[in-house]
Structure formats: C-alpha cells, structure tokens
Amino acid sequence: MNTLNAGDKAPEFTLADQHGAPCSLTDFKGKKVLVYFYPKAMTPGCTIQAQGLRDTMNELTALNTVVLGISPDAVKRLPKFIERDNLNFTLLSDEDHAVADQFGVWGLKKFMGKEYDGIHRLSFLIDEQGVIQHVFTKFKTKDHHQVVLDYLQS
Secondary structure: OOOOOOOOEOOOOEEEEOOOOEEEHHHHOOOEEEEEEOOOOOOHHHHHHHHHHHHOHHHHHHOOEEEEEEEOOOHHHHHHHHHHHOOOOEEEEOOOOHHHHHHOOEEEEEEOOEEEEEEOOOEEEEOOOOEEEEEEOOOOOOOHHHHHHHHHHO
8 A cells, every 4th residue: 555645646536426427636626625535335434424524514615625535335325325414525436446546545454353455544635736735644533524624724
C-alpha cells in the first residue's frame, strides 16, 4: 500500500454514483473535495461516519467543500444507504477498487485473526486545484466530521 500524501496531485477518476451516473473529480473544480474511503455501506462504523458528515454538511458547504464517499460497494447498494440515513452527499462505487488503489488505500487488513484485502478508512482533502491538501489518517468514525471541520476552520 503506497498512500498518497499532502502535496501530491490527486488522481483523476470517474466512478458511478448512487444513481449509476458518472461522477468525476474534475466535476468539482473550484471547490475543495473531501474524498473519504469507507469499507462497506450500512455497517455500524460506516453509518456513524456518514451521519456525522451529513449533520455537518451546512458547515462543510459554507467552507466550499464537497463530500464524495467511495467504497467497493455495488451501485445498487448505495441508494439504500442514502435513503436509510438521509445522506446529503454523493456516494461512489469502486467495485474493482481501482481508485482505492490509485489513492493507496486498498491493502492488507487484519480483523479477528484473519487477513484479507480491503479499504483502509482514510480521507483526502483535495484543494481547488486538484492537489491533496491534507490526509486524515487518525480519527474515530464518530469524530471524523469534527476532525475535518476543525482542519478546514484552522
């Protein structure tokens, strides 16, 4: 796993959103973009993380920041997550984990004594010019939104 760092150019990507429509990073030129990677829609940790971002969307929008959540979930799973939790941001499907690979967040994980490949829960703040401004690596799912807000407001 070779994770991208602050100062790196963010990889260009296009993924299907929750409606199956193409969504590209370049669609958000002139805005900051929080690209957050999460393992699986509708699981407890991912739900708490998404709800926190949902609940702070007004503050994020006021700071010229758009949120894109990326997971290896199939497109058909994403609308259920959005509807169930009233999410107010875009979710993207990266089933083949190509974008996760580009950002360096797909790799070996350990859980309950088992090893497997999966998404590492990291977030990237990309500036208006498409450069990674900050990588959020240390946070609890329930505090993720506040860590991001605190950084943006500092």
